[in-house]
Amino acid sequence: MLPELKGLNEECGVVAVWGHEQAADLTYYGLHSLQHRGQEGAGIVSSDGFQLTGVKGEGLVSEVFRKDELAKLVGHRAAIGHVRYATAGGGGLENVQPLLFHSQTGSLALAHNGNLVNADEKKAELEQQGSIFQTSSDTEVVAHLIKRSRTSTLQGKIKEALCQVDGAFAFLFLTEDELHVAQDPYGLRPLSLGKLGDAYVIASETCALDVMGAEFVKDLVPGEITTITAEGLRSERYTKEAPRAMCSMEYVYFSRPDSNIDGINVHTARKQLGKELYKEAPIEADLVTGVPDSSISAAIGYAEASGIPYEMGLLKNRYVGRTFIQPSQSLREEGVKMKLSAVRKVVEGKRVVMVDDSIVRGTTSRRIVRLLKEAGATEVHVRISSPPITHPCFYGIDTSKQEELIAATHSVEEILELIGADSLSYLSVEGLAKGIGRHEEVSKCGQCLACFTGMYPTPVSLPLLTSREERGAACQERTQKLVSI
CATH class of the missing domain: 3.40.50.2020 (Rossmann fold)
Known part of the structure; x- marks a missing residue:
C-alpha cells in the first residue's frame, strides 16, 4: 500500500533590498513572487539605519502582511524577507524567519534558504558552552556561532560561523547599517543580485527581481560573502572553492518557469x-x-x-x-x-x-x-x-x-x-x-x-x-x- 504523504516541498525563499525608500514594500512584492517556495510562514525585518523592526506570521504572504502590518515596518533603508516551508525544526511561529536578535552591541536579523546537515552536532556543542536556543530552527545555530566569535568585524564573525557549518545555505544577515549575503561553497541554492536605480536587490529567483522592477546583475558566487553598506558593495571569498552542485530539482520542479538560474531559463x-x-x-x-x-x-x-x-x-x-x-x-x-x-x-x-x-x-x-x-x-x-x-x-x-x-x-x-x-x-x-x-x-x-x-x-x-x-x-x-x- 502506498504511503499517504505529501510530495516534494522546498524549504524557503529569501529577498533583500538595500538603499530604497520603499524597501519593506518591495520585499513584500518579492516574497509574493516566491510564494511557491514556501506557504507555511512569512516574515520581513526592516532597518531605518538606527533600529530593526520585524513582522512575521504563519500563513501566506498576503495573509501575514495586511496593510496595517506592513505599516509597522519602520524605516526606508533596507529590509530582508523570507517565505518558509518547514523541514528543519518543524513549524510554529518561533521558527518563522527572519530571526531577529537584540543585544547591547546591536541587532541582527537572519534569513536562510536551505538546510544545515551538521546543525544538531553544532547545537549540542553550543549548549554545552552555555547557549540557550529559542527556536528549533537550524538557522539559530549560525546566530549563536556569530555571537561567540571573537573576531572584531561582523563580516569576520559571519565568515568564521559559516566555515563551521555544512549543508545548503543562502543566508541574509541584516543589521542597522549593514547587509551581508552568503552562499554555501557548492551553490546548492540559487541567489541572484539585481539593481533598482541605486538600490540593490537580492532574491532566491530572478522572477522576484522582475516583479520588483530590478535589473538582473549577476548570480552570486558560491563560497563568497557579499557586504553592502552606505559605502557600496564588496565581495570576497570566505572558504576555498568547491565543485558547483546546484540542486537539480530547482530546474525540474521548484523554481518558477520565468526564472533564470546560472543563465539557464527554467522553462x-x-x-x-x-x-x-x-x-x-x-x-x-x-x-x-x-x-x-x-x-x-x-x-x-x-x-x-x-x-x-x-x-x-x-x-x-x-x-x-x-x-x-x-x-x-x-x-x-x-x-x-x-x-x-x-x-x-x-x-x-x-x-x-x-x-x-x-x-x-x-x-x-x-x-x-x-x-x-x-x-x-x-x-x-x-x-x-x-x-x-x-x-x-x-x-x-x-x-x-x-x-x-x-x-x-x-x-x-x-x-x-x-x-x-x-x-x-x-x-x-x-x-x-x-x-x-x-x-x-x-x-x-x-x-x-x-x-x-x-x-x-x-x-x-x-x-x-x-x-x-x-x-x-x-x-x-x-x-x-x-x-x-
Whole structure:
C-alpha cells in the first residue's frame, strides 16, 4: 500500500533590498513572487539605519502582511524577507524567519534558504558552552556561532560561523547599517543580485527581481560573502572553492518557469528535459498532457519532439485553500479532485501520455492516473522528466527518510503496477544533465544529483543516512562511499 504523504516541498525563499525608500514594500512584492517556495510562514525585518523592526506570521504572504502590518515596518533603508516551508525544526511561529536578535552591541536579523546537515552536532556543542536556543530552527545555530566569535568585524564573525557549518545555505544577515549575503561553497541554492536605480536587490529567483522592477546583475558566487553598506558593495571569498552542485530539482520542479538560474531559463530547461524524455521513452499516443503547473513545460517539450499534440487534459483548481479539510477517509481519497480535474472531452477515448516532473511517494501519481481513466482515457502512459528519486535530501527538501521514497523500495515495474498506468518511464541521469544543458557529461554538469545517485556534494553523517535499521548493511556500505560530484 502506498504511503499517504505529501510530495516534494522546498524549504524557503529569501529577498533583500538595500538603499530604497520603499524597501519593506518591495520585499513584500518579492516574497509574493516566491510564494511557491514556501506557504507555511512569512516574515520581513526592516532597518531605518538606527533600529530593526520585524513582522512575521504563519500563513501566506498576503495573509501575514495586511496593510496595517506592513505599516509597522519602520524605516526606508533596507529590509530582508523570507517565505518558509518547514523541514528543519518543524513549524510554529518561533521558527518563522527572519530571526531577529537584540543585544547591547546591536541587532541582527537572519534569513536562510536551505538546510544545515551538521546543525544538531553544532547545537549540542553550543549548549554545552552555555547557549540557550529559542527556536528549533537550524538557522539559530549560525546566530549563536556569530555571537561567540571573537573576531572584531561582523563580516569576520559571519565568515568564521559559516566555515563551521555544512549543508545548503543562502543566508541574509541584516543589521542597522549593514547587509551581508552568503552562499554555501557548492551553490546548492540559487541567489541572484539585481539593481533598482541605486538600490540593490537580492532574491532566491530572478522572477522576484522582475516583479520588483530590478535589473538582473549577476548570480552570486558560491563560497563568497557579499557586504553592502552606505559605502557600496564588496565581495570576497570566505572558504576555498568547491565543485558547483546546484540542486537539480530547482530546474525540474521548484523554481518558477520565468526564472533564470546560472543563465539557464527554467522553462527552456524543462522543455529540453521533455524532449530528452521522448528520445529515451517514445510511445504511440493520441495526446500529451502535463500535470499542472511544474510539468507543463516538460510536457510541451515531449509533444514537440514526438509530434503528438499537446492538450490541456488536466486542469488545476487555483482556488483550493492550503488546508482543505476532508472530513472522512472516503473524501480524503477523493480530495485530489478538488485540486485537479481531468478534461473529459479532451481525454475521452484517447491514449494519453501524462508527463510529470517526479514521483516521490506514488500516491499522487496513482490518483491522477485514475482521474484520467475515469474521464475515459483508454491508455495512460506516465513519463517522468527526472530520474527515480532513490535517496533522501538533507539540503532543504522534505525527503529525509529513504524508506518514504517509492523508487528506493520498488522497481519501475512495481511502481507501474502500484500507480495503475499502462507504461512508466523515467528520464535517465544522463538525459537530465543533457537537458539542463550546463554540460552533457554527468561528472561535469555542475548539478547536485544526490537524490538520484546517492552521491552527496557535502559531508553527510552516517546517522542521517541510516535513520532506520531496515535500510540494512547494504545501504550503510553505500553511504560510506559517498563522493562529491
